[in-house]
Amino acid sequence: MRRYLIGTIAATALVLTGCAQHDTMSAGPDPVTVDAASAAQQEPTELIGSWTAAGTDVASGTVVQFTDRSLRVFDGCGVRHGSWNADQSGLLIADMHSGGGCTAAPDAGLGWLLRADGFRADGDTRVLLDDTGAELARLRLGGRPDSEPDMDPSWLQPPTVTDETRRWLAAPPALPAQLADPTSEELVGRWVPVGAAADSAGRWPKPASVEFVADGTWTGSDGCNSYAPGRWATDGDGAFLATGGVSTMIGCDNVPTGLWLITARQAGLDGDVLVLRDAQGAETGRLVRG
Known part of the structure; x- marks a missing residue:
């Protein structure tokens, strides 16, 4: 980090x-x-x-x-x-x-x-x-x-x-002006997909989420499967990396939060929303505190 x-x-x-x-x-x-x-x-x-x-x-x-x-x-x-x-x-x-x-x-x-x-x-x-x-x-x-x-x-x-x-490893374009560069301290904690709180009732066995831990690991769930710990890093200047995402494979209408992380090369804050972007600048997912 x-x-x-x-x-x-x-x-x-x-x-x-x-x-x-x-x-x-x-x-x-x-x-x-x-x-x-x-x-x-x-x-x-x-x-x-x-x-x-x-x-x-x-x-x-x-x-x-x-x-x-x-x-x-x-x-x-x-x-x-x-x-x-x-x-x-x-x-x-x-x-x-x-x-x-x-x-x-x-x-x-x-x-x-x-x-x-x-x-x-x-x-x-x-x-x-x-x-x-x-x-x-x-x-x-x-x-x-x-x-x-x-x-x-x-x-x-x-x-x-x-x-x-x-x-996959290409240098991404600069973050858009409306996205602020998050520090590692700002990312530590539990995040859920945008809209997940309203949509999850009765839909998934467990809430889809990711949690960034201060020791450099992350865990989470896609709504059906728990992810084993992976690693994450940020440089405080918009760069974001993650590894892992290995999980069980229980079928459901899941939210692939782990895939969002490991394909992301950048992270930016749009107010309270964490926006993840890949090497081509395309969004991989949006998360809010949960």
Whole structure:
């Protein structure tokens, strides 16, 4: 929930899967908003690929693959699956929703990845940063996971950037003048779709909603299904990112609040209404305090 002073630092140093099961994940750090005047532009599409990870807390031989909306980690425990999001200001968030063969928790031993709140380019290397701008890990392009029985053979090939990826990660147009840039503190709390209070009586098993938590996670419901925790971030200058949205799949006339979040690239306040917009500037949803 912050924009990094990447220019200064550099000088010194999803797939929405409705029926997937979500186990546990590490909570993100407390939200912080900092001045972005010196921030250098990054290119999130350049994260797409297969990387060898290295760092103090990184298991030797770990390979990380950023694909179109999904994330795979190979670290000797099979493959772990998650999601990620990033933008041109250098924000980066990730979560894991299924584990490998060595541990019941999909996020175990991955604090160096799940505590990341930003990234920067250092030549051909990508550096993962925590909420203070400190280095968590370095990613070197060209990582290749070891082949294992029953592994999808496509995972042995590096992911590539597609036209859909470019659309998803494109820099959005400026917020319209009537939309104010929200701080992370202004977003924390429970929100419901516009009109949901009047429309929900007798229609859904539970109210459709999302709740932004101060630790950097979000939860919610589409009216039928509860979303497992994902992550969210804002830079206080209109940028908004979210991951997750994994849920059960109970059928009803639902409101896809999770999809609204993970497809959004911007958030603005129109009075009391939170307006979410995608990379092309189209609205994905509107929410009010609930």
